[in-house]
Amino acid sequence: MTNTVLETENLTKAYGNKEVLHPTSFSVVKGEILAVIGPSGAGKSTLLRLLDGLESPTAGTIRIFGEPFVRASRKKIRSRMGILFQKTVLFDRSVVDNIALGLSYRRIPRAEQKRRAQETLAKLGMSEYATRSARTLSGGEGQRVSFARILVTRPELLFLDEPTANLDPLAAKDVEEMILQENAENGTTIIINTHDQIQAQRLADRVAVILDGSIVQIGTPDEIWYHPATASVARFVGFQNIFIGSANDGSVSFGGIVLPAPADRKGLVSVMIRAEDIILTKNTSGIPGIIRSLSRRGAFVEMYVDCGQEFFLRIPFKEHDSSLSVGDSVSLSWDEQAVVIGGNE
Amino acid sequence: MGEIIDGFIGAIQLIVTLDPEVMDIALRSIQVSTAATLIAALIAIPLGALIYFYDFPGKRGVINLVQTLYALPTVIVGLVVYLLISHSGPLGFLDLLYTTKAMTIAQVILVSPLIIGFTISALTGLDRDMKNTVLGLNAPAYRAMLTLVREAKFAILSAVVLAFGRAIAEVGAVMMVGGNIRHFTRTLTTAISLNTSMGEFSVSIALGIILLGIALIVNLGVNVLQYRGMRVKDD
Amino acid sequence: MKKVTVALSVLVVLFAVVFTAGCITDDSEPTELLVATTTSLFDTGLLDAMQDYYFEEYNVNLLFTPQGTGKAIASAKNGDADVLLVHSPSQEAAFIEEGYGVNHRGIAYNYFVLVGPAADPAGVKGMKPEEGFTKIRELGTAGTDGVLFVSRGDASGTHTAEQKIWKSAGFDYATEVQGTGDWYKETGAGMGDSLTTAGELGGYIFSDEATFLKYKSNNPDSPLEVVIAEGDSLLNRYTVMSISPAKFPETNIEDATDFTNWLISEEGQEFIGAYGTEEYGKPLFTPMNTIADSTKAPFNIDSTTPVAVPTA
CATH class of the missing domain: 3.40.190.10 (Periplasmic binding protein-like II)
Known part of the structure; x- marks a missing residue:
């Protein structure tokens, strides 16, 4: 209970009549990294801007550090948190003064500001940049300096809004390392918006999926990528084979195919299988089907196989049997865990 | 034609010999307009920053009004200030009429909207995330504004220089509240107007050349500032 | 600390400028x-x-x-x-x-004078002021080419004197002179400017003698000359x-x-x-x-008795 750093209840945001964030409740515990993913326009940025106080909610509440996050408490709570944006923000002054900016707003002696900024810079391995104008930094260096400017104020809670979206992969990796290091060394709680699912998996303890203004699922990366709660989450995290089936008494049937299902599932459900989890054989041990199309996509071969329902398969080129062609009869199978039974919507 | 050439030759003589009357007038113009511009900047930059920084109902309307006032007719400023500081006016007891202070006040009123408006657009021209970053660093409001104004300094400074140009080139208001009194409130523009009516074209041309020279320097200043501002953005 | 110094020096410069600007007006001695x-x-x-x-x-x-x-x-x-x-x-x-x-x-x-183009298109040279005014008006309202009258039109002393002559010539100024056509032009400007305007247009103008002399010496090429200089009303x-x-x-x-x-x-x-x-x-x-005795007509003004601060 005391471990909760941030908590929302029915947090809602509307612009005029348009509700861009439907009532949302979740919480984040101390030391956790929560990644918020979702297609652009789904409400990630709005959610973050509400959480960091740059916008005010239409309804609902936010509690941070156990206190309601409202106008009156904003200053006090803000002093314990930090915000980093997608766009690198550098001020027209030296690198070290950029880093010290946040400190200069607090009643900290100038020498102490400098010392802490230099120390942070040294940690980044950028000491020789100290007196350079910040405008001369590369994109990656700039974003690290922007980040350092926040870290030097020792925040307990960090909001990162697509911090690596404008960076090349190498620079993005540097920033990711800073994120992990900060979290590991100082136990800083971090909420990060990202459109990069691999980054989310790499960084996050938990992931929240926002679709159409609602958090539809929140869970560990394993849960999100291997047990999506709904068909739309599944689609967003890369499931290509999604069928509507009907579940009853421990089995689910769709298009003439019957598979085992948890006994508690009843009625309409979604049946979801990743393309790369489907095993194709020429024997008849699995579900029979006919190859409808076949094409090479880089290191993979992609196929549509008609088994009464059309399945999409992605097979590494190295494992592909080159004698196969369109019209051939094949059979499909998969590990039982590869099949996810989710809610219907 | 002869008149223009004679006037021109006379003008050059007046300038080269640093004619005390001409220098007195030029110096006064520069002093009054410099004081007016600095005072206006001191009032208008913080005001512009406040309008930019805070969201309030009617903000759009306020900005529109400020922009409309860019074109505030100088004679209207002159009239209003005259009515206020005339000895029969509400501020008559301050004894400001026909002083350089009155002229300074009129020019402050004249150029403040310009500086307010340009300060707002200079700040609006900054990246929105810059304001958010400063807010995120939990800056007190005045410190946040100071940081942002400093970021927009080149654009704001060129507005100030432009304001000086408008102040020093203005004739209607300083004529009305200054009275164009020799050795006291006569400026480049009022002197040009008067000397032209008196047919003293040499003096008019000399003063005109000085005024143009000042305008040229002002323009150069704006260009340098805008160039520097642009270079900073490009980096 | 550095910022405070900068802010202070800006203020000092500012006050220095205001102060020196003020000095010119507030020289305390005289x-x-x-x-x-x-x-x-x-x-x-x-x-x-x-x-x-x-x-x-x-x-x-x-x-x-x-x-x-x-x-x-x-x-x-x-x-x-x-x-x-x-x-x-x-x-x-x-x-x-x-x-x-x-x-x-x-x-x-001094005397007011009626000034006009040397060619004297209205032919008023040497007339009495009232006669000259009447003739110019007559030709002007008839649209005679080149006959124009330029007036200060600014309630100045000169303008008042001009109106007085129109009145003694028998015209109502507001209805029979003003707005009776293109021939009568009001500048609303000072004497010097109005003379310049009249010179450019080649019109007649009522002026004080001194300003005209000054104007003429600055503009020797001007076509304007004195056409009427005699008369009590001048x-x-x-x-x-x-x-x-x-x-x-x-x-x-x-x-x-x-x-x-x-x-x-x-x-x-x-x-x-x-x-x-x-x-x-x-x-x-x-x-x-x-003048031997200025209190008599046409001057009607004391010009010799020293004045004293009035006592309340």
Whole structure:
């Protein structure tokens, strides 16, 4: 209970009549990294801007550090948190003064500001940049300096809004390392918006999926990528084979195919299988089907196989049997865990 | 034609010999307009920053009004200030009429909207995330504004220089509240107007050349500032 | 700390600028006398010369604000002047009647002149002023080519004198002169500007003699010449008045009284009489002390009795 750093209840945001964030409740515990993913326009940025106080909610509440996050408490709570944006923000002054900016707003002696900024810079391995104008930094260096400017104020809670979206992969990796290091060394709680699912998996303890203004699922990366709660989450995290089936008494049937299902599932459900989890054989041990199309996509071969329902398969080129062609009869199978039974919507 | 050439030759003589009357007038113009511009900047930059920084109902309307006032007719400023500081006016007891202070006040009123408006657009021209970053660093409001104004300094400074140009080139208001009194409130523009009516074209041309020279320097200043501002953005 | 220093130095510079700008107005030693005056007096340069001289001799700065007599009187009524130096008998009388003016004295005179193109398209040369005006109006309203009358149109002393001539010629100024066609043009400007306009247009214009002489010497190529210079209605009388301290207690009545007495003194009269002789071959203004008794018509003004600060 005391471990909760941030908590929302029915947090809602509307612009005029348009509700861009439907009532949302979740919480984040101390030391956790929560990644918020979702297609652009789904409400990630709005959610973050509400959480960091740059916008005010239409309804609902936010509690941070156990206190309601409202106008009156904003200053006090803000002093314990930090915000980093997608766009690198550098001020027209030296690198070290950029880093010290946040400190200069607090009643900290100038020498102490400098010392802490230099120390942070040294940690980044950028000491020789100290007196350079910040405008001369590369994109990656700039974003690290922007980040350092926040870290030097020792925040307990960090909001990162697509911090690596404008960076090349190498620079993005540097920033990711800073994120992990900060979290590991100082136990800083971090909420990060990202459109990069691999980054989310790499960084996050938990992931929240926002679709159409609602958090539809929140869970560990394993849960999100291997047990999506709904068909739309599944689609967003890369499931290509999604069928509507009907579940009853421990089995689910769709298009003439019957598979085992948890006994508690009843009625309409979604049946979801990743393309790369489907095993194709020429024997008849699995579900029979006919190859409808076949094409090479880089290191993979992609196929549509008609088994009464059309399945999409992605097979590494190295494992592909080159004698196969369109019209051939094949059979499909998969590990039982590869099949996810989710809610219907 | 002869008149223009004679006037021109006379003008050059007046300038080269640093004619005390001409220098007195030029110096006064520069002093009054410099004081007016600095005072206006001191009032208008913080005001512009406040309008930019805070969201309030009617903000759009306020900005529109400020922009409309860019074109505030100088004679209207002159009239209003005259009515206020005339000895029969509400501020008559301050004894400001026909002083350089009155002229300074009129020019402050004249150029403040310009500086307010340009300060707002200079700040609006900054990246929105810059304001958010400063807010995120939990800056007190005045410190946040100071940081942002400093970021927009080149654009704001060129507005100030432009304001000086408008102040020093203005004739209607300083004529009305200054009275164009020799050795006291006569400026480049009022002197040009008067000397032209008196047919003293040499003096008019000399003063005109000085005024143009000042305008040229002002323009150069704006260009340098805008160039520097642009270079900073490009980096 | 550095920022504080920067801010402080900006303030210091600012105050230095304001202070030095202020210094020019607030030189504390000499006193200042605010004189509202007419453009016809001012444009001749007489007052510039007087300002320098008077400051040298008496350590009083004469602050002349040149404006039309109408505006000069209006600003005096607002308390924005200490002394009025004007030339409009009817307006002066009204001003004194209303209690604003005291210590009225005549200081100088010259003559108004009707000026026109040397070719004299209306053929009025040598006529009496009223006859000339009537003829110009007649030809002008008939649309005769080249016959124009340029008027100050600014309620100045000159404009008032011009209106008086229209009236004595038998015309109602507002209905029979103003707005009766393109021939009658009002500039609304000072004497010098109006002369320039008349010169450009080749029109007739009613002017004081002094300003015209000054104009002519600055514009020797101008087509304008004096066409009518004789007639009782052409007298142009300049007078001085102090603003009544009863109306405006803060008015500088001491310096105003001294200035008035200087103007009517031997020294002042000589100063006025001497001005312009060198440049124009004749004085621009005739001092009032050349008249044996100025209280008689057509001058009707005391120009010799020294004035005193009025007692309340």
